[in-house]
Amino acid sequence: MSRVIAIANQKGGVGKTTTAINLGASLAVAERRTLIIDIDPQGNATSGLGLNRAEVDASIYDVLIDGVSIDDVRKREVHFSYLDVVPSSRDLVGAEVELVGRERREYMLRRALEAVRDEYDFVLIDCPPSLGLLTLNTLTAADTVLIPIQCEFYALEGLSQLLNTVRLVQRNLNPRLQIEGVLLTMYDQRLNLSRQVAEEAKEYFGSRVFRTNIPRNVRLAEAPSFGKPIVVYDVLSVGAQSYLSLAQELITRGEHVDDDPTSEERGEDEESGASGVGGGAISDLADGATIESKNQRGGGAAEGSALTGVEEGDTVHRREAEVPESTDVTSGVPAQS
Protein backbone atom coordinates (compact mmCIF):
# COMPACT_ATOMS: atom_id res chain seq x y z
CA MET A 1 0.00 0.00 0.00
CA SER A 2 1.35 3.35 -0.96
CA ARG A 3 1.29 6.31 1.38
CA VAL A 4 0.62 9.74 -0.09
CA ILE A 5 2.01 12.44 2.17
CA ALA A 6 1.34 16.16 1.76
CA ILE A 7 4.14 18.31 3.14
CA ALA A 8 2.24 21.40 4.11
CA ASN A 9 2.45 24.60 6.08
CA GLN A 10 1.19 27.83 4.61
CA LYS A 11 4.19 29.61 6.06
CA GLY A 12 7.14 29.95 3.76
CA GLY A 13 10.67 29.08 4.77
CA VAL A 14 9.82 26.38 7.32
CA GLY A 15 11.55 23.53 5.51
CA LYS A 16 8.82 21.99 3.34
CA THR A 17 10.91 21.79 0.20
CA THR A 18 14.07 20.73 2.02
CA THR A 19 12.04 17.95 3.62
CA ALA A 20 10.38 16.86 0.36
CA ILE A 21 13.73 16.56 -1.39
CA ASN A 22 15.72 14.98 1.40
CA LEU A 23 13.10 12.75 2.98
CA GLY A 24 12.25 11.59 -0.53
CA ALA A 25 15.88 10.86 -1.35
CA SER A 26 16.38 9.10 2.00
CA LEU A 27 13.37 6.86 1.39
CA ALA A 28 14.79 6.03 -2.03
CA VAL A 29 18.14 5.18 -0.43
CA ALA A 30 16.21 2.80 1.83
CA GLU A 31 14.89 1.21 -1.37
CA ARG A 32 11.36 2.46 -0.95
CA ARG A 33 9.83 3.34 -4.32
CA THR A 34 9.30 7.06 -3.97
CA LEU A 35 7.65 9.78 -6.03
CA ILE A 36 8.16 13.46 -5.23
CA ILE A 37 5.55 15.80 -6.71
CA ASP A 38 6.44 19.49 -6.83
CA ILE A 39 3.18 21.42 -6.79
CA ASP A 40 4.72 24.75 -5.79
CA PRO A 41 4.94 27.27 -8.68
CA GLN A 42 8.31 28.34 -7.26
CA GLY A 43 9.63 24.94 -8.28
CA ASN A 44 12.33 24.75 -5.65
CA ALA A 45 12.02 21.01 -5.23
CA THR A 46 12.36 20.59 -8.99
CA SER A 47 15.54 22.67 -9.23
CA GLY A 48 16.89 21.39 -5.91
CA LEU A 49 16.75 17.89 -7.34
CA GLY A 50 18.81 19.00 -10.30
CA LEU A 51 16.03 19.24 -12.87
CA ASN A 52 16.40 22.28 -15.06
CA ARG A 53 13.10 24.09 -15.02
CA ALA A 54 13.77 25.70 -18.38
CA GLU A 55 14.09 22.24 -19.90
CA VAL A 56 11.03 20.76 -18.29
CA ASP A 57 8.69 20.16 -21.19
CA ALA A 58 5.70 18.86 -19.25
CA SER A 59 4.91 19.39 -15.60
CA ILE A 60 2.31 19.06 -12.88
CA TYR A 61 0.58 22.00 -14.58
CA ASP A 62 -0.30 19.82 -17.56
CA VAL A 63 -1.60 17.15 -15.21
CA LEU A 64 -3.87 19.54 -13.30
CA ILE A 65 -5.08 21.69 -16.16
CA ASP A 66 -4.97 19.52 -19.28
CA GLY A 67 -5.54 16.09 -17.79
CA VAL A 68 -2.16 14.76 -18.96
CA SER A 69 -1.23 11.58 -17.11
CA ILE A 70 1.45 11.58 -14.43
CA ASP A 71 3.13 8.82 -16.38
CA ASP A 72 3.73 11.29 -19.20
CA VAL A 73 5.33 13.99 -17.07
CA ARG A 74 7.30 12.15 -14.40
CA LYS A 75 11.09 12.04 -14.58
CA ARG A 76 12.35 8.56 -13.86
CA GLU A 77 15.24 7.54 -11.65
CA VAL A 78 16.35 10.95 -10.47
CA HIS A 79 19.69 10.39 -8.64
CA PHE A 80 18.45 6.96 -7.50
CA SER A 81 16.67 4.14 -9.24
CA TYR A 82 13.97 4.33 -6.56
CA LEU A 83 13.21 8.03 -7.02
CA ASP A 84 10.84 9.57 -9.58
CA VAL A 85 9.87 13.23 -9.73
CA VAL A 86 6.93 15.16 -11.15
CA PRO A 87 8.36 18.61 -11.81
CA SER A 88 6.76 21.99 -11.41
CA SER A 89 6.84 24.73 -14.02
CA ARG A 90 6.30 28.46 -14.11
CA ASP A 91 2.87 28.29 -15.71
CA LEU A 92 1.67 26.70 -12.48
CA VAL A 93 1.36 30.26 -11.17
CA GLY A 94 -1.80 30.58 -13.24
CA ALA A 95 -3.21 27.19 -12.29
CA GLU A 96 -5.05 28.41 -9.20
CA VAL A 97 -7.00 30.89 -11.31
CA GLU A 98 -7.53 28.49 -14.19
CA LEU A 99 -8.90 25.84 -11.85
CA VAL A 100 -11.46 28.10 -10.22
CA GLY A 101 -14.21 27.58 -12.78
CA ARG A 102 -13.69 23.83 -13.13
CA GLU A 103 -15.97 21.16 -11.84
CA ARG A 104 -14.45 19.01 -9.12
CA ARG A 105 -11.47 21.30 -9.19
CA GLU A 106 -10.15 20.01 -5.86
CA TYR A 107 -9.94 16.44 -7.17
CA MET A 108 -7.59 16.95 -10.13
CA LEU A 109 -4.48 15.63 -8.43
CA ARG A 110 -6.27 12.81 -6.68
CA ARG A 111 -7.72 11.58 -9.96
CA ALA A 112 -4.32 11.77 -11.68
CA LEU A 113 -2.57 9.94 -8.85
CA GLU A 114 -4.94 6.99 -8.90
CA ALA A 115 -3.29 5.64 -12.03
CA VAL A 116 0.24 5.53 -10.58
CA ARG A 117 0.10 5.53 -6.80
CA ASP A 118 0.33 1.77 -6.51
CA GLU A 119 3.73 1.88 -8.20
CA TYR A 120 5.12 3.64 -5.15
CA ASP A 121 5.63 3.03 -1.47
CA PHE A 122 5.70 6.77 -0.76
CA VAL A 123 4.43 9.78 -2.65
CA LEU A 124 5.61 13.10 -1.16
CA ILE A 125 3.97 16.31 -2.33
CA ASP A 126 5.73 19.63 -1.77
CA CYS A 127 3.04 22.29 -1.21
CA PRO A 128 3.22 26.01 -1.93
CA PRO A 129 3.17 28.42 1.01
CA SER A 130 -0.57 29.05 0.85
CA LEU A 131 -3.86 27.31 1.49
CA GLY A 132 -5.20 27.85 -2.02
CA LEU A 133 -6.45 25.38 -4.60
CA LEU A 134 -3.06 23.76 -5.15
CA THR A 135 -2.77 22.89 -1.47
CA LEU A 136 -6.44 21.81 -1.41
CA ASN A 137 -5.77 19.49 -4.34
CA THR A 138 -2.84 18.07 -2.42
CA LEU A 139 -4.78 17.54 0.81
CA THR A 140 -7.59 15.92 -1.16
CA ALA A 141 -5.14 13.52 -2.81
CA ALA A 142 -3.18 12.73 0.36
CA ASP A 143 -3.50 10.07 3.03
CA THR A 144 -1.61 12.14 5.57
CA VAL A 145 -0.12 15.58 6.18
CA LEU A 146 3.41 16.12 7.40
CA ILE A 147 3.79 19.57 8.95
CA PRO A 148 7.29 21.02 9.22
CA ILE A 149 7.66 23.61 11.98
CA GLN A 150 10.64 25.89 12.08
CA CYS A 151 12.06 26.27 15.57
CA GLU A 152 11.81 30.04 15.65
CA PHE A 153 9.68 32.73 17.16
CA TYR A 154 6.08 32.45 15.97
CA ALA A 155 6.69 28.79 15.17
CA LEU A 156 3.15 27.70 15.88
CA GLU A 157 1.49 30.84 14.61
CA GLY A 158 -0.97 30.06 11.87
CA LEU A 159 -1.15 26.38 12.76
CA SER A 160 -4.79 26.67 13.80
CA GLN A 161 -5.57 27.91 10.32
CA LEU A 162 -3.78 24.96 8.76
CA LEU A 163 -5.50 22.50 11.07
CA ASN A 164 -8.87 24.05 10.33
CA THR A 165 -8.19 23.61 6.65
CA VAL A 166 -7.26 19.98 7.26
CA ARG A 167 -10.51 19.53 9.14
CA LEU A 168 -12.55 21.15 6.38
CA VAL A 169 -10.93 18.87 3.84
CA GLN A 170 -11.75 15.87 6.03
CA ARG A 171 -15.35 16.91 6.24
CA ASN A 172 -15.93 17.80 2.64
CA LEU A 173 -13.32 16.34 0.33
CA ASN A 174 -11.24 13.58 1.87
CA PRO A 175 -12.52 11.94 5.09
CA ARG A 176 -9.47 9.68 5.33
CA LEU A 177 -6.95 12.48 5.70
CA GLN A 178 -4.83 12.15 8.85
CA ILE A 179 -1.93 13.98 10.40
CA GLU A 180 1.27 12.06 9.67
CA GLY A 181 3.34 14.10 12.04
CA VAL A 182 4.92 17.35 13.01
CA LEU A 183 8.58 17.79 12.14
CA LEU A 184 10.78 20.24 14.00
CA THR A 185 13.18 21.84 11.54
CA MET A 186 16.21 24.09 11.91
CA TYR A 187 16.47 22.85 15.46
CA ASP A 188 19.36 24.14 17.55
CA GLN A 189 19.70 22.24 20.80
CA ARG A 190 21.82 24.99 22.30
CA LEU A 191 18.95 27.43 22.09
CA ASN A 192 16.25 27.68 24.71
CA LEU A 193 13.93 28.79 21.97
CA SER A 194 14.30 25.53 20.05
CA ARG A 195 13.71 23.51 23.19
CA GLN A 196 10.68 25.61 24.02
CA VAL A 197 9.16 25.15 20.57
CA ALA A 198 9.79 21.42 20.84
CA GLU A 199 8.14 21.29 24.24
CA GLU A 200 5.11 23.23 23.15
CA ALA A 201 4.73 21.25 19.94
CA LYS A 202 4.78 18.05 22.01
CA GLU A 203 2.21 19.47 24.33
CA TYR A 204 -0.26 19.98 21.51
CA PHE A 205 0.63 17.19 19.13
CA GLY A 206 1.85 14.57 21.59
CA SER A 207 3.15 11.44 19.94
CA ARG A 208 2.59 12.96 16.53
CA VAL A 209 5.80 14.98 16.85
CA PHE A 210 8.55 13.04 15.10
CA ARG A 211 11.29 11.85 17.43
CA THR A 212 13.77 12.94 14.78
CA ASN A 213 14.45 16.68 14.68
CA ILE A 214 16.17 18.31 11.75
CA PRO A 215 18.99 20.52 13.03
CA ARG A 216 20.07 23.72 11.38
CA ASN A 217 22.85 22.57 9.06
CA VAL A 218 24.53 24.68 6.41
CA ARG A 219 25.11 21.68 4.15
CA LEU A 220 21.33 21.31 3.82
CA ALA A 221 21.09 24.90 2.64
CA GLU A 222 23.97 24.47 0.17
CA ALA A 223 22.87 21.24 -1.46
CA PRO A 224 20.00 22.61 -3.64
CA SER A 225 22.30 24.99 -5.48
CA PHE A 226 24.18 21.88 -6.66
CA GLY A 227 20.92 20.22 -7.61
CA LYS A 228 21.60 17.39 -5.19
CA PRO A 229 19.81 15.85 -2.24
CA ILE A 230 21.89 15.94 0.93
CA VAL A 231 22.60 12.21 0.85
CA VAL A 232 24.38 12.77 -2.46
CA TYR A 233 25.94 16.12 -1.64
CA ASP A 234 27.32 15.21 1.80
CA VAL A 235 26.12 11.96 3.26
CA LEU A 236 28.16 12.35 6.45
CA SER A 237 26.66 15.72 7.34
CA VAL A 238 24.36 15.90 10.31
CA GLY A 239 21.63 17.06 7.92
CA ALA A 240 21.92 13.90 5.85
CA GLN A 241 21.97 11.68 8.91
CA SER A 242 18.86 13.41 10.27
CA TYR A 243 16.84 12.92 7.11
CA LEU A 244 17.96 9.29 6.89
CA SER A 245 16.80 8.78 10.42
CA LEU A 246 13.50 10.54 9.69
CA ALA A 247 12.97 8.20 6.75
CA GLN A 248 13.62 5.25 9.05
CA GLU A 249 11.18 6.60 11.60
CA LEU A 250 8.51 7.03 8.94
CA ILE A 251 9.06 3.51 7.63
CA THR A 252 9.05 1.97 11.10
CA ARG A 253 5.95 3.87 12.10
CA GLY A 254 4.11 2.46 9.15
CA GLU A 255 5.18 -1.05 10.04
CA HIS A 256 4.57 -0.90 13.78
CA VAL A 257 1.83 1.59 14.36
CA ASP A 258 1.13 0.10 17.78
CA ASP A 259 4.67 0.50 19.00
CA ASP A 260 4.12 4.09 19.94
CA PRO A 261 6.20 4.74 23.09
CA THR A 262 3.94 7.54 24.19
CA SER A 263 0.72 5.68 23.66
CA GLU A 264 0.55 4.74 27.33
CA GLU A 265 0.15 8.27 28.48
CA ARG A 266 -2.15 8.87 25.58
CA GLY A 267 -4.39 6.00 26.54
CA GLU A 268 -7.35 7.38 24.64
CA ASP A 269 -5.60 6.50 21.41
CA GLU A 270 -5.62 2.86 22.30
CA GLU A 271 -9.12 2.80 23.64
CA SER A 272 -10.41 4.57 20.61
CA GLY A 273 -8.87 1.96 18.41
CA ALA A 274 -7.53 4.77 16.32
CA SER A 275 -5.00 2.88 14.35
CA GLY A 276 -3.08 3.29 11.22
CA VAL A 277 -0.82 6.09 10.28
CA GLY A 278 -1.68 9.28 12.02
CA GLY A 279 -4.55 7.71 13.90
CA GLY A 280 -6.41 10.13 16.07
CA ALA A 281 -3.94 12.90 15.60
CA ILE A 282 -6.46 15.58 15.08
CA SER A 283 -8.65 14.45 17.91
CA ASP A 284 -5.57 14.46 20.16
CA LEU A 285 -5.31 18.05 19.39
CA ALA A 286 -8.94 18.76 19.54
CA ASP A 287 -9.46 17.60 23.09
CA GLY A 288 -10.08 21.10 24.23
CA ALA A 289 -6.66 22.15 23.08
CA THR A 290 -6.23 25.79 22.53
CA ILE A 291 -3.07 26.79 20.80
CA GLU A 292 -1.83 29.51 23.03
CA SER A 293 1.45 30.23 24.65
CA LYS A 294 2.33 28.98 28.08
CA ASN A 295 3.21 32.47 29.00
CA GLN A 296 -0.19 33.66 28.06
CA ARG A 297 -1.81 30.93 30.04
CA GLY A 298 0.34 31.70 33.02
CA GLY A 299 -0.73 35.28 32.75
CA GLY A 300 2.85 36.35 32.21
CA ALA A 301 4.27 38.39 29.40
CA ALA A 302 3.84 36.72 26.09
CA GLU A 303 7.09 38.13 24.88
CA GLY A 304 9.69 35.49 24.31
CA SER A 305 7.21 32.76 23.69
CA ALA A 306 7.47 30.82 20.52
CA LEU A 307 3.74 31.03 20.33
CA THR A 308 3.43 34.74 20.55
CA GLY A 309 1.19 35.95 17.85
CA VAL A 310 -1.27 33.15 18.10
CA GLU A 311 -4.48 34.87 18.88
CA GLU A 312 -6.11 34.07 22.13
CA GLY A 313 -9.22 32.04 21.62
CA ASP A 314 -7.71 30.70 18.45
CA THR A 315 -9.05 27.33 19.35
CA VAL A 316 -8.80 24.09 17.49
CA HIS A 317 -11.89 22.45 18.89
CA ARG A 318 -13.34 19.37 17.47
CA ARG A 319 -16.93 20.15 16.77
CA GLU A 320 -18.22 16.68 17.11
CA ALA A 321 -21.65 17.22 15.64
CA GLU A 322 -20.21 18.42 12.37
CA VAL A 323 -17.81 15.57 11.85
CA PRO A 324 -19.20 12.62 9.93
CA GLU A 325 -19.40 9.42 11.96
CA SER A 326 -17.31 7.57 9.45
CA THR A 327 -14.34 9.83 9.87
CA ASP A 328 -11.38 8.06 11.43
CA VAL A 329 -10.35 10.99 13.52
CA THR A 330 -13.47 10.86 15.61
CA SER A 331 -13.51 7.13 16.15
CA GLY A 332 -14.45 6.51 19.70
CA VAL A 333 -12.50 9.39 21.11
CA PRO A 334 -14.41 10.66 24.11
CA ALA A 335 -15.79 14.13 23.88
CA GLN A 336 -13.55 16.75 25.36
CA SER A 337 -13.62 16.83 29.09
Ligand SMILES: Nc1ncnc2c1ncn2[C@@H]1O[C@H](COP(=O)(O)OP(=O)(O)O)[C@@H](O)[C@H]1O
Ligand atom coordinates in the same frame (compact mmCIF):
# COMPACT_ATOMS: atom_id res chain seq x y z
N1 LIG B 1 17.72 22.24 8.52
C1 LIG B 1 18.13 23.31 7.81
N2 LIG B 1 19.33 23.87 8.07
C2 LIG B 1 19.74 24.97 7.37
N3 LIG B 1 19.02 25.55 6.41
C3 LIG B 1 17.80 25.04 6.12
C4 LIG B 1 17.31 23.90 6.79
N4 LIG B 1 16.07 23.60 6.29
C5 LIG B 1 15.83 24.52 5.34
N5 LIG B 1 16.87 25.40 5.23
C6 LIG B 1 16.95 26.55 4.34
O1 LIG B 1 15.91 27.44 4.70
C7 LIG B 1 15.29 27.99 3.55
C8 LIG B 1 13.82 27.63 3.53
O2 LIG B 1 13.67 26.23 3.44
P1 LIG B 1 12.63 25.56 2.45
O3 LIG B 1 12.78 24.10 2.59
O4 LIG B 1 12.78 26.15 1.09
O5 LIG B 1 11.26 26.04 3.11
P2 LIG B 1 9.78 26.09 2.48
O6 LIG B 1 9.71 25.11 1.36
O7 LIG B 1 8.89 25.74 3.63
O8 LIG B 1 9.57 27.49 2.01
C9 LIG B 1 16.05 27.45 2.35
O9 LIG B 1 17.03 28.38 1.98
C10 LIG B 1 16.69 26.18 2.90
O10 LIG B 1 17.90 25.86 2.22
Ligand SMILES: [Mg+2]
Ligand atom coordinates in the same frame (compact mmCIF):
# COMPACT_ATOMS: atom_id res chain seq x y z
MG1 LIG C 1 9.12 25.42 -0.65
